[in-house]
Structures are given as C-alpha cells and as structure tokens.
Amino acid sequence: MISYQKLTKKELDTFIQMRIRQLCKEGATEDIDLVPALQDYYNRHMSDGTFVY
Numbered sequence: 001m002i003s004y005q006k007l008t009k010k011e012l013d014t015f016i017q018m019r020i021r022q023l024c025k026e027g028a029t030e031d032i033d034l035v036p037a038l039q040d041y042y043n044r045h046m047s048d049g050t051f052v053y
Contacts, residue, residue: 004052012042 007015016038024030045051 006052
C-alpha cells in the first residue's frame with residue numbers, strides 16, 4: 001500500500017538530506033551546496049500545496 005502525505009517544514013531537513021543522497025547515488029557530484037536551492041524549491045511548492053511525497 002502506498003501512502004501519500006504533504007511534506008511539512010518539520011520533515012524538510014531530513015527530506016532534503018535524503019534527496020541529496022539519492023542524487024549522489026544517481027551520479028551527481030557534491031561540487032555545489034544543493035541545500036539552499038532545494039530549500040527554496042520545496043518551500044515554494046509546499047506553500048502553494050503542489051508538493052506531496
């Protein structure tokens with residue numbers, strides 16, 4: 001069974017770290033700090049209600 005829920009600010013830091021680990025496993029390098037860009041992306045889409053995980 002798949003369960004969907006809206007991401008909240010409480011889980012955001014953990015979710016971002018999980019996303020960065022996923023990107024690294026897919027071949028991304030850690031040349032740049034992705035945290036600010038991901039925080040901006042998720043905060044914008046959480047605010048408008050268009051992001052679920």
